[in-house]
Amino acid sequence: MAVQCKPIPALYTVYILRSTVRHASLYIGSTPNPPRRLSQHNGLVRGGAARTSRATLRPWEMVALVxxxxxxxxxxxxxxxxxxxxISVHIPSSSRLAVSTQVKANGQPRRPSKSLASVMSNLHLLLRVPSFERWPLKVHFFNRDVFSAWEKWRAATTEQLxxxxxxxxxxxxxxAASGNETSEAAHETPDGRGLHTWGIHALPLDYEPIKEYVAKGQEIFDFGRQGRCVVCEEEMRAGKGLQALCTNTGCDGVGHLSCWGRHFLASGDAGSVVPVSGQCPKCQGAVHWGEMMRELTLRVRGQKDVDKLLRRKRPSGAKKAAA
Incomplete structure (x- = not known):
């Protein structure tokens, strides 16, 4: 079976729901579209999950996400x-904060009950373990009480992110974060361009935030303007290996992906395998590895997404070749 290679998605999240009726009821899920998923959990749109379908717990609010x-x-x-x-293999046994004290009928450990404090402490832990600590993640909080629980744990632990x-x-x-369509949140903004501009509704669901960066890459690579690698200074050849572009506006620095990686690791991440960030040798600006990889994978794996983002029509010949 062929492996499908796709670009890094515009958005994919892991979220935490809390019942607005019973705050002790929590739910964890994942989605590329938090507003739509919240509407599903609240029964406004078909879908959702059986565990969030009880009317006595609705509406749910999305209090935090990664x-x-x-x-x-x-x-x-x-x-x-x-x-x-x-039981997660991503957490070393010696580091576990959650311990099962009961077993199910099949002999497997029973999942401990969740509390806001336990979810926040385990979220903090997972962001520090080797499996996830170097991923280009961001933590969002949409509720003060939940953020306070996070801050309380962060202050209590000696381990830091x-x-x-x-x-x-x-x-x-x-x-209004509960997604209730009858709330004030459903009113249009004065310019009529959308219903929500805050909380989960302000999260970008497409590649629009990196449109200028993508356009810069298309202009450079489509016309063969790579020049010399900003790290090794060898002449860059079109179609020869993976080539990455500086993320900073106004900088057209291009380099071999392997060169960027070695440069970043040598300048601050020695001993690691995957870089997190570094400095562009050409413009001296800060570059985030995850953002660079998002543009690179979109350029080499998501031409349809690029055309849609830049509102370009693909030549008829390209469409036939793709078919």
Whole structure:
């Protein structure tokens, strides 16, 4: 069976739901579209999950999520580990915070009950374990109480997250984060361009945030303007190996992917395998590895997505060749 190679998705998240009726009821899931998924959990759109279908627990609110997963599979792995921290292979036995004290009928450990404190502590733990600590993730909080629980655990533990991992908050109109279509959140903005501009509704669901970066890459690579590698200074040849582009506006620095990786690791991540960030040798600006990989995979694996983003029509010959 052929392996399908896809670009890094525009958005894929692992989210935490909390019942607005019973705060002790929590649910963990994953999705590329948080607003739509929340509507499904609240019964406004078909779908959802059986565990969130009880009318006595609705509406649910999406209180926090982690974004930046490089694939659906990656998000599902993180979701499963956060849901099952007592048996996840991603957490060393000596580091476990969740311990099962009961067994199921089949002899397997029973999942411990979740609390807000346990979810926050295990989320913090998973972001530090070797399996996930170097991924280009970002943590979002949409509820003050939940963020306070996170901060309480962060202050209590001696283990710290890597400094470059973003933790952002957006508490705008918290009551409307339940996704209730009758709330004030459903009113159009004055310019009529959308219903929501805050919380989960402000998250970009497409590649629009990197449109200028993608356009810069298309202009450089389509016309063979790579020049010399910014690291090894060898002449770059079109179609010869993977070539990555500086993420900074106004910089057209291109280099071999392997050269970028060695440069980043040598300058601050020695001993690691996957870089997190580094400095462009040409413009001296900061470059995030995950953002660079998003453009690279979109360019080499997602031409249809690029054409849609840049609103370009593919030549008829290209369509026939693709078929």
């Amino acid at each position: 974004s930046g997963f490089p694939s659906m599979t990656a998000a599902l792995k993180f979701e499963w580990a956060l849901t099952n921290p007592h 890597r400094p470059s991992l973003p933790v952002v908050t957006d508490f705008g109109r918290e009551a």
